[in-house]
Amino acid sequence: GENVEQHPSTLSVQEGDSAVIKCTYSDSASNYFPWYKQELGKRPQLIIDIRSNVGEKKDQRIAVTLNKTAKHFSLHITETQPEDSAVYFCAAAESGGGADGLTFGKGTHLIIQP
């Protein structure tokens, strides 16, 4: 089955700086890669996703890049703000193929220092 590795486990950046979180996956059949944000005690919420037919996707301050050959994808947050502080999870799945659910990474605790 799929295995998703996520780094770093904790990331502290100054407000206004950029943050980058990286994930690798093992199953070359995976073609759908979402990122979820989870605030303390809250439910995970989708912030952006990318499919394997594109290499990059951007939504305001958030961007995701995908390298299918190397089987890794990254989340980039620019101009970080205090409300960006949360745990971020990457995930991978084969959409339209197997019936597996999303396989999540272990999460990155992003801390925005004022």
Add this chain to the structure above:
Amino acid sequence: GAGVSQTPSNKVTEKGKYVELRCDPISGHTALYWYRQSLGQGPEFLIYFQGTGAADDSGLPNDRFFAVRPEGSVSTLKIQRTERGDSAVYLCASSLGGVGTGELFFGEGSRLTVL
């Protein structure tokens, strides 16, 4: 409903007892997922329903865990002979179609504590 609803929000039980956790997905969502999240970890896939049938139950850790979705809407996760290692937050999610066809909407979770 407006979102995915899970009950109870908290459940404390003793080792060896039976527990049921309920999930009410967003109306019209055919896909329903159960995940388990331990402290400091990502959600761990348990089971996926498409309609009434379990399309994939490969994540259920052992035969003490079972889930049903008899009418294709509400789902119940059942845990028999609970063990301390079952303590976690059990998350339910739903989506319009199968995985990758759209956003998974998560509930707030049911926090299970086994003493």
